[in-house]
Amino acid sequence: MLKIPENQVAGHFARNGKLGPLVDGSGRFYKPLQGGDRGCSEVSFYTSFSLDGRIPDHIRRFFPTFYGTELVEASDGSGLKSHLVLEDFTAGRVNPSIMDVKIGSRTWPPQAPEKYIAKCVEKDHGSSSLLLGFRFSGLQFHSINETGFWKPGKKSIQGFSADEVQLVLRNFVSSNTSKELELKPDCAFASVVFGGPTGILSQLLELKAWFEDQTVYHFFSSSIHIMYEKQLALQGKNPRAEIKLIDFAHVVEGRGVIDHNYLGGLCSLIKFVSEILKVTNKECQTNVLPKDAQRDHDMSVNGTYC
Template sequence: EGAPIISLRNLAPFVPRFYGTLELGGITYMKLEDLSRQYKNPCIIDVKIGYQTWYPSATQSHIDKCKVKDLATTQSKLGFKICGMQVYDRPTDRLVRADKDWCKLLDCDSVVGPLQRFLNPPSSQDLSARDLCFGEGGLLGKLEDLEQYFERQRGHQFFSSSLLVVYEGGAVQTTDLNLQLKLIDFAHAITVTNARDENFLNGFKSFKSFLLDFVV
């Protein structure tokens, strides 16, 4: 097997499960796992990774469009941006959503608040960002596992892909969080020969470092 196939096999634990395709109205759709289905009150965040969101073979007009969007957000400065977010508000027993238009307004300073809000489970005074990140099955361990994959793999590069983090907002102890970290959105992933994905990896490391700065 070639490097791209091996790379994809090793990536499998980090992506939603694939359940085949579905034909509707002459259009073929992929059937993917619904990552939020198992949660009662899912806290979710979508974080686009990479300092560059356009792929090498893109048209100049697409590249120019991406550059404008990246410069207007934290993408080109921090190597990541929040695309969407949902948290559970225990006092009102409802899910609060931040849409992509609101997320576009976040800059390098204001992005800290939403990340801190997401990482602090609202349902128990006994749980904190440290529990969510460093506890058993926590976010840090999952980030390190995915980082190791990208340090090794040389068969693919991912442009404009995101990390999706999900956990149970109603958890009252660490074992109830059931935190998941998955890589999503592969429309602009490309196959390469013996080349590390520096753009994704650098953005990923920036995001991880950014989290640790205010959790530790």
């Protein structure tokens, strides 16, 4: 029994009789093949990638597992349709907070048709991509006190300025996330989500090292999906902070050249994340309190994670 995914933040949504991805509730994600060349292109990427012996395991884990294609009943009621069957990496997660970040200042391969390039150039100029080297495609931030979450529309987030991006990233790892981002985020979970040997920053840096070297694939209009579980963080448990690369309808061969467009955008994102950790660590250091005060401080939410 396939159903609409709860934690999808970007792309087409299978709602109101529209065509979109489905999940089986036991770990598989069914993505309908996109129209035109894009569907075929994504299938051939997954097929080639899953067989590619040049991809080291510590990098392969950042990609969804590929289970082939399958004809399943489409969400728009149009009958059987070919779907990519992929790992559903939000399966088993409770209220994951998610960011979908489209990487690269340029979202089109140089070989693309002129008309397609023109469309992308316009989108890139109107978004954060050109200036920042990446843009948000989707966000879902859970708050800790209510069952609600903040899930803004794509149009409202893809043109964020550097300051707005920083604010969003700080809110992502805060215990006081507000729906309109109007509060000063406390960055309570910054060190456990972004920091540490298995945190988001470490994972992004591993990915970066691979992109500095690999000349096999160039990824255009592809996203990094960043997620963790706030409830776990709040309980002092491992918050399952994880990145996954998604959306491969515009992957082309590298032909001996690194993917400088992706790498540049990735480094820009890394810089934003590093700055938040740097500031958080500095605040912690300057917040060294006298012994008595320290005890009280330790009991606040801030103190627990700072």
